[in-house]
Amino acid sequence: MTGVVVRRVPRPDAAAVAALERLGVATAHEAQGRAGLMHPYMRPVWRGARVAGRAVTALCHPGDNWMIHVAAEVVEPGDVLVVACSSESTDGGFGALLATSLRARGARGVVLDLGCRDAAELAEMRFPVWSRAISAKGTVKASLGSVNVPVVCAGAQVVPGDVVVADDDGVVVVPRAAATRVAAAAEERARKEAATRARLEKGELGLDIYGMRAALAEKGLRYLDGPEA
Amino acid sequence: MTGVVVRRVPRPDAAAVAALERLGVATAHEAQGRAGLMHPYMRPVWRGARVAGRAVTALCHPGDNWMIHVAAEVVEPGDVLVVACSSESTDGGFGALLATSLRARGARGVVLDLGCRDAAELAEMRFPVWSRAISAKGTVKASLGSVNVPVVCAGAQVVPGDVVVADDDGVVVVPRAAATRVAAAAEERARKEAATRARLEKGELGLDIYGMRAALAEKGLRYLDGPEA
Amino acid sequence: MTGVVVRRVPRPDAAAVAALERLGVATAHEAQGRAGLMHPYMRPVWRGARVAGRAVTALCHPGDNWMIHVAAEVVEPGDVLVVACSSESTDGGFGALLATSLRARGARGVVLDLGCRDAAELAEMRFPVWSRAISAKGTVKASLGSVNVPVVCAGAQVVPGDVVVADDDGVVVVPRAAATRVAAAAEERARKEAATRARLEKGELGLDIYGMRAALAEKGLRYLDGPEA
Amino acid sequence: MTGVVVRRVPRPDAAAVAALERLGVATAHEAQGRAGLMHPYMRPVWRGARVAGRAVTALCHPGDNWMIHVAAEVVEPGDVLVVACSSESTDGGFGALLATSLRARGARGVVLDLGCRDAAELAEMRFPVWSRAISAKGTVKASLGSVNVPVVCAGAQVVPGDVVVADDDGVVVVPRAAATRVAAAAEERARKEAATRARLEKGELGLDIYGMRAALAEKGLRYLDGPEA
Amino acid sequence: MTGVVVRRVPRPDAAAVAALERLGVATAHEAQGRAGLMHPYMRPVWRGARVAGRAVTALCHPGDNWMIHVAAEVVEPGDVLVVACSSESTDGGFGALLATSLRARGARGVVLDLGCRDAAELAEMRFPVWSRAISAKGTVKASLGSVNVPVVCAGAQVVPGDVVVADDDGVVVVPRAAATRVAAAAEERARKEAATRARLEKGELGLDIYGMRAALAEKGLRYLDGPEA
């Protein structure tokens, strides 16, 4: 299904998106059973942003960013554009001009399985971008890809309409149908972690808080006073 | 041609150098036909610097930084020292002492196809360095290389006297003979981009500004309301 | 020797530890004959920290951080926890909760041959962490490793009780028995570098300060006015 | 959907599978519009095998091969087992014993986004395996994954029932619904290539056979007798 | 401890060495609790060799193979020379001449955490070499390292006198004191595997042979007839 632009993308639950943005990648990833995380080579172009939004996807070819221009038209306020590439490439297919355009259309951020340029300017604009590389390498507009088809981006399957959550820890994808459930589980997890943190701050040990001692002993963990001879 | 130091290096046009420094790597790279860019593994040791200058080159061997000391003598105010290595190495052949020396000789910055150490101190000094790694690994002074011979650095050919431009997006090399032409093309490109940006900010689409719709249709791009069955 | 926790770890000389923390990784590494450095993929999660401390070690399995919880109990004030992994993994086995726990126990920092998550929060907490990756990938608590056994971490042998020094340049290990000698050599080296720096700042050349000209000539270095025909 | 084993997997068209096995990866990949290829780090453990079969999938965790044992029960004659991993790992979760078991159940081969061991023995057995690494690193049986759920393996989406084609060029996935169409297109492509090859062998040029000269001229390709001044 | 050659190296038990050579890397690695394996980037220069022997070590610097020449003098019949490097390098510090010398001294093979050249000739000679790369890059003889000191090679600690086992699956190190115990455990393991294999060949499942069904059920594994809605 190449050479196709799908205009209508289902919308994930807005409250779930807001909760996931607040709770962040690590919590969302754990809350959905440690699934959906992109490879850790996906890094923020500047540190400190955290966004969640509806996934709009573009599938490009190496050295070619034409489909990002096509995608800009179908982006709606609150979306995160996810750009996959048909083979591994670090070429700089995204920069400040496209960021200006996407921001004007309402995009919350961009996730690129390719390179990004204008790094300094994007940081000044405070426009959130995650990419596999920073590279000034320019791209052409010659080959058709697709917009809003399911893609694999940095090892994660992304279906248009899924929720994309991104922060300094990376990028995670939550399937649309699971968003409400995952957001609730993430809230619960965050609550528990806050309680745990208060205990840890006082010097209590995870060994006791999580009740690990019995399991460790059963597995045969031995405590010695010094190295074995 | 190893074991050689060439003292005299031709000087690129000063106005072109100044313009390229102002316009930056991405624009310079596009303006010369998407050529001359170093591999994206070349990263600034600290973010926010932008320099351009005459290329002075050193060719070192892995784990050996002797030729950087030799090069320091032939560096002149405004130069950027480009250090290549005869095989891939991340050893930290450059640090705060060499930076102090090069700054005292007038160097604008350093580009290293090897590692860099004293990262915190270089950031405090605001001395611009691009390198393939940050590494404290020390180096010896045992093998002759050369100074001011043509080198390949991070995949780009650098001839002494070329213009090196470096910023947060990476490093690009502009051949000396092309500097004036490339600077002019870069100025023109920057002017156009400013105009384009103003239109994009208002929400106009690249599809329309660049007139892409006809070419996309001719290639067979199809718009659908939803996923194909 | 797996499934073992060694409770008692010898303590390196406190004055040596303090000196090494002040002098930093690059100087310590040179002072002990360019040995003990971890691979340069070990990077600080946030820039600007510098710590030294007694090494406490944990050996984990890929995707499993159980032994970090076990190690937390044996950490004492001033320690640096070094976490090795039985095969290469970037999974995020360490985050803000464990940092909270370790700080409460007095740890000065953590060195991970695996991934780290909660990067933004760790930066806010100013808790020093070095890791091979930033990754939100969650881990399990299923397989026994060991605590306070000798490990290889990022290419460096670490014996519990050694001194670990870490800053923006990376991580170096100084054997406990060598700590006093290395600290003294590092002090001496720092003194010499300060003197050298003052001369370099005035424009003197390393070629002259280090007396390199004779050795270069003997090796056959030739100075030319321009490129050889 | 973790901790799940799906027993029934739809069967792709047998004639299409046979044709794709005969035609191989490169032709199948082109015939379906250059889609579905796994990353090139997937290499055969021994050279010279070519297989196609119904995809049966297993999703494992790093350092854990439990689900491969579970998958062995649902493998049927003619299947290719595709093993994905929830994060990047090269641990050797597959070797000669599992190969013996899978061959006894009728599997045509195995595709592993992890490591493989017993390389010499697998070559002797002539059991076809593609993997991202050869590694003797042993694995545990501790964490539940799933069998016959959709997975991402080496950058390609694999749905149980798809056709997996693998040879010395790598691994490609053809969606079950597209198998007949892709096989027919691949046959057609192979026919055309045979005709083209006969002409190329006689010294005719691709420039003429494919009629490229006009397009090259239109793009502005210039022929020179020697380098430009 | 650099600039040192240790002449006398303890000898591991000869019967254990012979058994480990016969049983190979994967079995030896499992038999000692999945420890001691070098990183999987260590590959045989030609496929099909299997050796075990007493470890003699050399520590070189990047781009410098001087210490291999020094090590040749202390190699004794049956030894495997293990060459570590003080930083990561792929330079080709070993080739057919050194192989000729080492074979004349009785070495069983060589393990290199650097590059190897003369690959075709080494295959013809049937001299077993494992290395991280094949590279013709020449090296110098300028910096002292050491011979027969403990080293870290490809992530594994190697003490002179340990047993090194290498085959197509990679390289594993067995500490000298553990050699007899590990060899016995490996024999036992091989016996069990032969019995298991006979059952697997008949189509019995690992699930039943290893008795995994209860543990899987307890963890909550669910069998479904088709994908969940």
Next chain:
Amino acid sequence: MTGVVVRRVPRPDAAAVAALERLGVATAHEAQGRAGLMHPYMRPVWRGARVAGRAVTALCHPGDNWMIHVAAEVVEPGDVLVVACSSESTDGGFGALLATSLRARGARGVVLDLGCRDAAELAEMRFPVWSRAISAKGTVKASLGSVNVPVVCAGAQVVPGDVVVADDDGVVVVPRAAATRVAAAAEERARKEAATRARLEKGELGLDIYGMRAALAEKGLRYLDGPEA
């Protein structure tokens, strides 16, 4: 200088080319002062070939092999085609059809800084190819590059008319003007190595043959009977 095809390429000395092909990469590389070697990621698609020939160059863009078709017309008997890429790519831009065409035109082999497909068929054809990857990923014919301009390929500068030598050790480039001198030095080196080998086979040590003992002693190498306390 993009979009250009240079028809006439100077011819290196035929006797030098023949000698370099006979002597191989490692010897040629040493004979020209350890220069001109491509990165070790360049590997033969099948083992056992050795070729040397005049370099004809093509500069392609990622995912685009159009210029290889253009280059086929200017290839003459005895040439080696060197294909560079404007950014890093592993896409399979070369396969059996192009090999058939190039062989028909007299090419001795191909060196690709991109991927290669039809690996099994190329091995059967015995057509020599070196590449950075084996990948079935198809390419387009959309962007102009150039033919017979100077390129950087895998870290080495290649000027049309240079001699390219390739075998199982990798690929080295000898500048045309240096070919005769390098071939003579390589012959001399091979003669010396044959004599050295005869002595090494008898058990003489490189330490004595090369007279290294004095230099080692002067550097301070110490021989000990056992490990230092």
